[in-house]
Amino acid sequence: KNAQAVATLRKNVAVLWVPAQAAGKARGKKAAPAITKISQLAGRRIGVVGRTDANVNLLKVVLRQYGVDPERVEIVQFPASEAAEAIRNQRADAYLAAGPVNSKITADAIAASMRDGGTPKFLAIDSAEAIAQNHPAYEASEIPAGTFGGAPGRPEEEVKTISFAHHIVARRGVSEST
Numbered sequence: 001k002n003a004q005a006v007a008t009l010r011k012n013v014a015v016l017w018v019p020a021q022a023a024g025k026a027r028g029k030k031a032a033p034a035i036t037k038i039s040q041l042a043g044r045r046i047g048v049v050g051r052t053d054a055n056v057n058l059l060k061v062v063l064r065q066y067g068v069d070p071e072r073v074e075i076v077q078f079p080a081s082e083a084a085e086a087i088r089n090q091r092a093d094a095y096l097a098a099g100p101v102n103s104k105i106t107a108d109a110i111a112a113s114m115r116d117g118g119t120p121k122f123l124a125i126d127s128a129e130a131i132a133q134n135h136p137a138y139e140a141s142e143i144p145a146g147t148f149g150g151a152p153g154r155p156e157e158e159v160k161t162i163s164f165a166h167h168i169v170a171r172r173g174v175s176e177s178t
Contacts (some may be wrong), residue, residue: 002171002172008098013141014058014125016095016161017110019087035094038123039067045074047092049083049109050099059096060161065127080105084112094123098164101147110148122155122172127167128162138162 018035035041048055056077060070079088087095087109095113097106113120126130127151128140141163146153170178 003169004172007168009168011141011163011165012098013101013143013163014062014161015097015106015110015143016062016123016125017113018092018121018123019090019113020115020120034121035123036121038062038125039068041066041094042068044093045076045091046078047083047086047095048075049095049097049105050080051077055096055098058098058138058162058164061131061138062096062125065125065131067133083109087112094131101143107148110154111150114150117151119152119154119156122159124160125162126160128160131162138164 016038022036035044046059048059056075059075063073064072076086076092078091083095083105086092087111095109097103097109099106110120122143128138132139139162141161143155143159143161145155145157149155
């Protein structure tokens, strides 16, 4: 290879969550069972914030780790600018965002998941160490309690997840001062 990473630009965390359920579901419609863990995502629609394939690939790695065939999940991508609106309009059953822990895009998307005073359910990626062993681009990480604001804090307690770094890359041979 003729390129090398020269600096870590930022560390991104994966955030996977289920919006709060709306209180008054339409009469006669049976509500789908609540999603509390990743293995329950089979047959569901998952919204991915951002248009990059990297986020979809990340989701597929996580799904496979939990025995969910990505072919059995409908993945819908939303540009970051449309994510909050898509979430408010309940366009998916669960969402994945990847970005810096202090990402305004992620915080806004999570805020849009609040409904009737209910708070979103964060899905822990508790097999993060195993994923990191099998996929060296990822590492085990956590989202600290209260990262996305609110009272009680969102999330209410630390959530295990995976992270990955964005690097600044330069051609080999570029001078140190450059």
